[in-house]
Amino acid sequence: MSSRVDASSDGENQRDEEESPEKSIWLNAHLDPMACLYTFSTSISLADLNADSDYKLLVADLGTGTFDMKLKVFKGTSLYMESAIIDLPIALVSFYMDTNDPRTPAIAVASGPFIYVYKNLRPYFKFTLPPLSVNAVEQDLWNQAKEDKIDVHVLIEMLESLKNEGSEGMLSVRSLKLLSLQPEEVESFANVHKHTTLKRQTVITCMGTMKKSVADDDAVSCLVIGTESKDVYVLDPEAFTVLAKMSLPSVPVFISVNGLFDVEFRIVVACRDGKVYTLKRGSKMAKACIELAAQAVGLERTGKSIIVGCMDNTLQCYSTKGKKLWTVYLPSNILTMSLMDHKARGFKAVMVALSNGEVRIYKEKYLVNTIKMSDAVTALKFGRFGREDSALILITKGGGLFVKILKRTATFEGKDLTPGPPPAQSIKLNVPKKTKLFVDQTLRERDSASGMHRTFQHDLYLLRLMSARSYVSALQKSLNPISSSATEPLKLSAQVQGIGPAFKLTVNLQNISSSVPSSKLLITFQFDDSLYALSKPCIFVPLLVPGLMYAYETLVECISDKGISDVIKVFVLHQGNSIPVITAVINMPVSEALVIV
Amino acid sequence: MGIFDKLANFLRLKKKEINILCIGLDNSGKTTIINRLKPEKAQAQDIVPTVGFTVEKFMSQSLNFTVFDMSGQGRYRNLWEHYYKTAQAVIFVLDSSDRLRIVVAKEERGLPVLFFANKMDCKDSLSAVECTKKMGLDTIRDKPWHICASNALTGEGLPEGVAWLTGQLNS
Ligand SMILES: Nc1nc2c(ncn2[C@@H]2O[C@H](COP(=O)(O)OP(=O)(O)O)[C@@H](O)[C@H]2O)c(=O)[nH]1
Ligand SMILES: [Mg+2]
Numbered sequence: 001m002s003s004r005v006d007a008s009s010d011g012e013n014q015r016d017e018e019e020s021p022e023k024s025i026w027l028n029a030h031l032d033p034m035a036c037l038y039t040f041s042t043s044i045s046l047a048d049l050n051a052d053s054d055y056k057l058l059v060a061d062l063g064t065g066t067f068d069m070k071l072k073v074f075k076g077t078s079l080y081m082e083s084a085i086i087d088l089p090i091a092l093v094s095f096y097m098d099t100n101d102p103r104t105p106a107i108a109v110a111s112g113p114f115i116y117v118y119k120n121l122r123p124y125f126k127f128t129l130p131p132l133s134v135n136a137v138e139q140d141l142w143n144q145a146k147e148d149k150i151d152v153h154v155l156i157e158m159l160e161s162l163k164n165e166g167s168e169g170m171l172s173v174r175s176l177k178l179l180s181l182q183p184e185e186v187e188s189f190a191n192v193h194k195h196t197t198l199k200r201q202t203v204i205t206c207m208g209t210m211k212k213s214v215a216d217d218d219a220v221s222c223l224v225i226g227t228e229s230k231d232v233y234v235l236d237p238e239a240f241t242v243l244a245k246m247s248l249p250s251v252p253v254f255i256s257v258n259g260l261f262d263v264e265f266r267i268v269v270a271c272r273d274g275k276v277y278t279l280k281r282g283s284k285m286a287k288a289c290i291e292l293a294a295q296a297v298g299l300e301r302t303g304k305s306i307i308v309g310c311m312d313n314t315l316q317c318y319s320t321k322g323k324k325l326w327t328v329y330l331p332s333n334i335l336t337m338s339l340m341d342h343k344a345r346g347f348k349a350v351m352v353a354l355s356n357g358e359v360r361i362y363k364e365k366y367l368v369n370t371i372k373m374s375d376a377v378t379a380l381k382f383g384r385f386g387r388e389d390s391a392l393i394l395i396t397k398g399g400g401l402f403v404k405i406l407k408r409t410a411t412f413e414g415k416d417l418t419p420g421p422p423p424a425q426s427i428k429l430n431v432p433k434k435t436k437l438f439v440d441q442t443l444r445e446r447d448s449a450s451g452m453h454r455t456f457q458h459d460l461y462l463l464r465l466m467s468a469r470s471y472v473s474a475l476q477k478s479l480n481p482i483s484s485s486a487t488e489p490l491k492l493s494a495q496v497q498g499i500g501p502a503f504k505l506t507v508n509l510q511n512i513s514s515s516v517p518s519s520k521l522l523i524t525f526q527f528d529d530s531l532y533a534l535s536k537p538c539i540f541v542p543l544l545v546p547g548l549m550y551a552y553e554t555l556v557e558c559i560s561d562k563g564i565s566d567v568i569k570v571f572v573l574h575q576g577n578s579i580p581v582i583t584a585v586i587n588m589p590v591s592e593a594l595v596i597v
Numbered sequence: 598m599g600i601f602d603k604l605a606n607f608l609r610l611k612k613k614e615i616n617i618l619c620i621g622l623d624n625s626g627k628t629t630i631i632n633r634l635k636p637e638k639a640q641a642q643d644i645v646p647t648v649g650f651t652v653e654k655f656m657s658q659s660l661n662f663t664v665f666d667m668s669g670q671g672r673y674r675n676l677w678e679h680y681y682k683t684a685q686a687v688i689f690v691l692d693s694s695d696r697l698r699i700v701v702a703k704e705e706r707g708l709p710v711l712f713f714a715n716k717m718d719c720k721d722s723l724s725a726v727e728c729t730k731k732m733g734l735d736t737i738r739d740k741p742w743h744i745c746a747s748n749a750l751t752g753e754g755l756p757e758g759v760a761w762l763t764g765q766l767n768s
Contacts, residue, residue, distance in 0.1 A: 387695065
């Protein structure tokens, strides 16, 4: 009985291990792959909406991308409230707009030229961007159309040329709409609209918040918005008047705000011209501080550094002065970025969601954690959710909502994964001390360097000369075992068998020509006749068929008992010619003394 | 007479002093449960959420009661272990309506024996069976444990848990 229980509990443990293969630092608190959310990091927020320290998740949902746009509020794992938004939401922030108790924050949703402000989850105020001045020529054209001085086609033609002059961004929405219409629709459109006054409105491209005069967590904040008209506005939180307006050379797309409006602030914006600009309190025009190699896809600030994710799969860090500090190369496209600010631990890092489904967490340039998701993540937010301080909200491309909670025991250890010199390079070698001999040699080398070089060169030339001479003599005497002559291409090898005093000498001969047979050859030997006696000092070789190997044997007897050996030279000769065709030199082994049994 | 007095009576017979540790994530209802277990005259009417952590000790006849209340930051959670040694029994309170943090509670499970799946009255709460599954209690085999759904506001479910605890301490 007890053994059965043990076995099953073992099985249980194994299953647990399988479920958490890499000892993840995250707990999966909630998974809803079918949440059907379509949103981005700039459009989600976590806020204590009811001032009960049960933080809600706010999502500005893009719906289908054309309709069904909604503001959704999640309480824990369930949908708490939703409310329709008329146009596509661009950004969502929560902020405290007053000092009333209980401290309930307001929600601002930017959409087109409007900001919808919600208080206690009810629509509270709609802010409209101030209208822009209308192009004088455009105004004049519409006035003429109104008075029927020109017909619609002339109007379109004139507007078209105005647009082509490069002032497309300066035209009103009405003119742009007219230019985009089908020919059959233009007449009615112009007739309907020409009587109303012409207005030029821009749209919001990004939104952030900035504390007004105190830095408390629940201090009153201003809204900071970037617009298509290349402006940045700071709005008063209570009256919604424009507190400050600043201009940029290009259209802002990502905004990051630091500081207090009444004291000192710095707004960093990534623009559509691939540059990052900084705006300070009191400045009317932006200062370009970073020129990026590729378009920005995300911008975050931690302390004194600006971290930009770019379209060339890099994560780049710059100082506030614009000096590049580091670059991290990523394996795939960046979809979104977000700051991970774990206040309880004083841990700040940047989370980067990649198109391969990974969410990477970088502390400085060090990768400290990777979360692998089944689908690419488009919206990320780390913060307090429900009653949990370290919750991570992930919304995927397929619309799934995932909530992870950082384990209390989690630690972040970052290794530098960027290529560079291996660590072994910095290990000091145990170099022995310089000896006196070494020092003396070094001194001598230094003193007589030229003399040593000359001696070396001299010896080298001698060596070359000697080798050249012996090569020539070898060629002349045919001392090499392979005949290179065209008439008798032969190969010779010889071997000795036996331990002595009787040896057997085998000579292998091969005609290496492809077709010409060799004939009239004989093999002779040259040896010291006081040492050796050969049974066949001369062997007549019959016709050699090309390619075949012929073996000829002779017995060699060592007739000396002095225990010395000598060489035997083997010559292959052509009959009637005293210069050998080929030569082989055989080093005879020392003969064993004759043993008489 | 408070419900816990029954347990206290039993313990007094044995002349034993006992430390009971009451742990669980913040806002799970520990303070409310402890309040319910106190003698009726000592019960507080309003309970404010505990901030940070508090150690509440009170005597209920011969019973030494130690409440260790921890905050969600988890900064104090590693202190629990130190109190385990001195405790004869542990009550773990779960907020069965906080579906999000049930995984966190599971992480912090430690060695408790009696689980209260509290706030069973909340409309979105998990049943005791669901809590058992989510907390992985079915894998505990080396020590006795018990779970019961409770409502600390009304006291529902608390006697059942205390009865079980009494039985355990008796054997
Ligand atoms: N609905 C409901 N609320 C409860 C229950 N138990 C406690 N609460 C409420 O939960 C909140 C937190 O309780 P508290 O005892 O302070 O939790 P602690 O942090 O664990 O000590 C209080 O507002 C209680 O009124 C319960 O069983 N049902
Ligand atoms: Mg409490």
